Amino acid sequence: MTIKWVLHWQPNAGTTVNSQILNEVSQCVESINGVKEGRWKATLTFYKPIIREQVSAAEFPREFLGITLPEQPNKYYFVIRGQKIVLEAEQNIQAIMEKLQSYKTRVALNFEGFQYQLGDFQLRVGKVVPMQSESLRGIVMEMEYLPLSSLEKSRKMLEEFFDIWQEALSKRSLPGHFLHIEPNFTEFGLSDGYTSQHTAVQYATIMAQLIATAQAVQAVRN
Amino acid sequence: MQQAQKPLQTAATPAHGPSESRDSTTVEAPPKQVAVAMDRLSNAARLIADIRLGADRLLEALFAAAQPHQSTKPLHLILKEEASMRQHLQDLRTIGRQLEDSGVLNESLRSRSNSWGLHMPLVCPDGAVVAYAWKRQLAGQAGASAVDRTRLALKAFTDQKRRFFPHLDDGACTESVSKKHHSSQVLEVSHEEELNEHKSLLDFLSHLEKEVPNLKVFTYERLDWLKRAYSLLSSADESIIESSIGHTFHSSNNLRQGTVGIVAAEKVAIIELSFPSVFRAIVSLHPAGSPDPDAVAFFSPDEGGSYVHSRGFSVYHVFRHITEHAALALQHFLGLRTATVLHSLLHWICSYETLFSKVCSKCGRLLSMDTQSALLLPPVHRPYHNFFGKKISSSTQQSSSTKDSSTDETGAYHVGCFPEEA
Numbered sequence: 001m002t003i004k005w006v007l008h009w010q011p012n013a014g015t016t017v018n019s020q021i022l023n024e025v026s027q028c029v030e031s032i033n034g035v036k037e038g039r040w041k042a043t044l045t046f047y048k049p050i051i052r053e054q055v056s057a058a059e060f061p062r063e064f065l066g067i068t069l070p071e072q073p074n075k076y077y078f079v080i081r082g083q084k085i086v087l088e089a090e091q092n093i094q095a096i097m098e099k100l101q102s103y104k105t106r107v108a109l110n111f112e113g114f115q116y117q118l119g120d121f122q123l124r125v126g127k128v129v130p131m132q133s134e135s136l137r138g139i140v141m142e143m144e145y146l147p148l149s150s151l152e153k154s155r156k157m158l159e160e161f162f163d164i165w166q167e168a169l170s171k172r173s174l175p176g177h178f179l180h181i182e183p184n185f186t187e188f189g190l191s192d193g194y195t196s197q198h199t200a201v202q203y204a205t206i207m208a209q210l211i212a213t214a215q216a217v218q219a220v221r222n
Numbered sequence: 223m224q225q226a227q228k229p230l231q232t233a234a235t236p237a238h239g240p241s242e243s244r245d246s247t248t249v250e251a252p253p254k255q256v257a258v259a260m261d262r263l264s265n266a267a268r269l270i271a272d273i274r275l276g277a278d279r280l281l282e283a284l285f286a287a288a289q290p291h292q293s294t295k296p297l298h299l300i301l302k303e304e305a306s307m308r309q310h311l312q313d314l315r316t317i318g319r320q321l322e323d324s325g326v327l328n329e330s331l332r333s334r335s336n337s338w339g340l341h342m343p344l345v346c347p348d349g350a351v352v353a354y355a356w357k358r359q360l361a362g363q364a365g366a367s368a369v370d371r372t373r374l375a376l377k378a379f380t381d382q383k384r385r386f387f388p389h390l391d392d393g394a395c396t397e398s399v400s401k402k403h404h405s406s407q408v409l410e411v412s413h414e415e416e417l418n419e420h421k422s423l424l425d426f427l428s429h430l431e432k433e434v435p436n437l438k439v440f441t442y443e444r445l446d447w448l449k450r451a452y453s454l455l456s457s458a459d460e461s462i463i464e465s466s467i468g469h470t471f472h473s474s475n476n477l478r479q480g481t482v483g484i485v486a487a488e489k490v491a492i493i494e495l496s497f498p499s500v501f502r503a504i505v506s507l508h509p510a511g512s513p514d515p516d517a518v519a520f521f522s523p524d525e526g527g528s529y530v531h532s533r534g535f536s537v538y539h540v541f542r543h544i545t546e547h548a549a550l551a552l553q554h555f556l557g558l559r560t561a562t563v564l565h566s567l568l569h570w571i572c573s574y575e576t577l578f579s580k581v582c583s584k585c586g587r588l589l590s591m592d593t594q595s596a597l598l599l600p601p602v603h604r605p606y607h608n609f610f611g612k613k614i615s616s617s618t619q620q621s622s623s624t625k626d627s628s629t630d631e632t633g634a635y636h637v638g639c640f641p642e643e644a
Contacts, residue, residue: 148523157589
C-alpha cells in the first residue's frame with residue numbers, strides 16, 4: 001500500500017477553524033498544480049459500552065474507536081489507543097455489534113472533502129463534521145506518496161513534501177498550521193510496510209487534538 | 223525538356239505573359255511558368271555539372287603540382303579554373319534565387335487556385351526534381367532517385383579518393399586497426415583483474431549481490447519473465463508479510479538465489495535487480511547469455527503485471543523519468559565500446575539505491591518541482607559520463623566509511639539541475 005501521512009489543522013491560540021480556512025487550503029493545493037480528482041469520505045465513531053450488570057465502568061476501555069476508510073470499503077477498523085490495539089475487521093462487524101448490544105455510539109464524525117493529484121503525490125483535504133450537524137469542527141489532510149510502501153524509505157520524501165506544502169501555505173497567512181504527529185506504529189504491532197491499519201492509527205492519534213480543537217470552538221461560541 | 227515544353231505551350235491560351243526577361247511570375251500563365259521553371263532547373267543542373275568538373279580539374283591541377291617536376295602549367299590551370307568556378311557559382315546563385323521566387327524550391331504555390339491543374343516542379347529535399355508534384359510520384363521518384371544518387375555519389379567519391387589519395391586507402395585501414403589494438407591493450411591491462419575474477423555472467427552477478435548490500439539479483443530466461451511479472455502483481459501484498467518475517471524471506475530468497483545457478487548461463491536473458499522497498503530494475507540481454515544489455519527499465523517495487531519488462535514504462539512519473547535517463551546511460555556505455563558494458567550499467571543502476579534519500583548535489587534538496595512536467599520529483603539523474611564501476615577486488619578491504627564516500631562521489635541531480643557535461 002502507498003504511504004500516507006495524516007495531518008490535522010492546529011489553529012492558533014484563541015482562533016477557531018472555519019470554512020474560509022478550508023477554502024484557502026483547497027486553493028493552495030490547486031496553486032501547486034494539484035488536479036482535483038474526486039471526493040472522499042471517512043468516518044470515525046466513538047463507542048461507549050452499554051453496561052448492564054454490576055460491572056465497573058473502569059474495566060472497559062475509555063477510547064474505543066471505529067473507523068471506516070474510503071480505500072477499504074469492505075473493512076472496519078477498531079483502535080484502542082490506551083492499550084495500543086488496532087484491528088481490521090469485515091464491514092458486517094457493525095451489524096454484529098448492533099445485535100450484541102454491547103456498545104453504542106457516543107459521537108460519530110465524518111471526514112469528507114476533495115482529492116487532488118500532484119504527479120506521484122496524492123493529497124486529500126477534508127473537513128471534520130459531526131454526523132448529524134454541518135458545523136465545521138476541524139480540517140484534516142492526507143498526504144500520500146504513491147510509488148513507495150515502506151515508511152522508512154519514504155520518510156525523507158514526505159518530510160520534504162510537507163515542508164514545501166507548509167511553505168506554500170504560509171504565504172496565505174492563515175491563523176494556524178498543519179501538524180503531523182507520527183504515532184509509534186511498532187507499539188501497535190505494525191511493521192514498516194504501510195497498510196490501512198496504519199491510517200486508522202493515525203486518525204485515532206489525531207482525535208485527541210481534534211477534540212481539543214472542537215472544545216475550543218465550543219468555548220469560543222459560549 | 224523540349225518535349226515537355228511543346229505540349230504545355232500548345233495547351234496555353236493566348237494569355238502569353240511577358241518575355242522571360244521579366245521575372246514576375248504573377249503575370250505569366252501557369253504553363254509558361256512551369257516551362258520557365260523547368261528551363262531554369264535544367265540550367266541549374268548544367269551549372270552544377272560544370273562546377274563538379276571544375277572541382278575535378280582543380281584537384282588534378284593540385285595533383286600535378288605535387289609532382290616532382292614543377293612547372294607553371296598547374297598554376298595557370300588553377301587560376302583559370304578558379305575564375306570559371308566563380309562564374310558558375312555566381313550563375314547558380316542567380317538561378318537559385320529565381321527558382322526560389324517562382325516557388326520551385328518550396329511548396330508555396332501548391333495551393334494556388336488558378337494553376338490550371340498544373341503544378342510547379344518541385345525539388346525534393348534529396349535533390350530529385352519532380353515535374354508534377356503528385357504525391358505518389360513524389361514518393362516513388364524520391365525513393366528511387368535517392369538510392370540512385372547515393373550510389374552514384376558513393377562511386378564518384380571512392381573513385382576520386384582512390385585516384386587522388388591512394389596512400390590513404392591502406393593507411394586508413396592500418397591506422398584504425400592499430401588504434402583498436404592499442405585501446406584493447408589498455409582495456410585488458412586495466413580490467414584484467416576484474417575480467418579474471420568473474421569469468422562468467424553468473425559469477426559476476428553473485429559477486430555483485432554480495433558486494434552491494436540490500437541488492438537482490440535474479441535471472442530469468444526470456445520466456446519466463448512474464449510469469450515472474452504476473453507473480454509480482456499478486457505478491458505485492460505479500461511482500462509486506464515477507465519483509466516482516468525475516469527468516470522465511472531469507473529462505474525463500476535462498477530458493478530464488480538458487481535460480482541464479484539453475485538458469486543456465488547461456489540462456490540468461492533477463493536480469494532483475496531489486497532493492498526491496500526502493501525500486502526494481504529490469505535489464506534484458508541480447509543475445510541471451512551474452513554480457514550485452516540492450517534495454518533497461520525501472521519500476522516501483524509494488525508494480526506487477528504484463529507491462530513490467532525491460533522495455534516497459536512504470537505508471538509512476540519518478541520511475542518513468544529514470545527509465546528515460548537510463549536509456550541514455552545505456553547508449554553511452556555501449557558507445558564506449560569497452561568489454562565492461564554490463565558491469566558499468568549494473569553498477570550505475572545500483573547507484574539509484576539512494577534515490578529517495580540522497581539530496582541533489584546541486585541544490586541540496588530532495589524534492590524539486592520540475593518545471594517541464596510540473597511534477598515534484600526527487601533527484602532522478604545520476605551522471606554516467608566517466609562512470610567507473612567500483613573496483614571489485616578492493617571492495618573486500620574497504621571499510622564501511624570509505625564505501626560511503628565512494629557512493630557520494632557519484633552524485634545525484636534533479637532533472638533541472640543536471641549539468642550538461644556530467
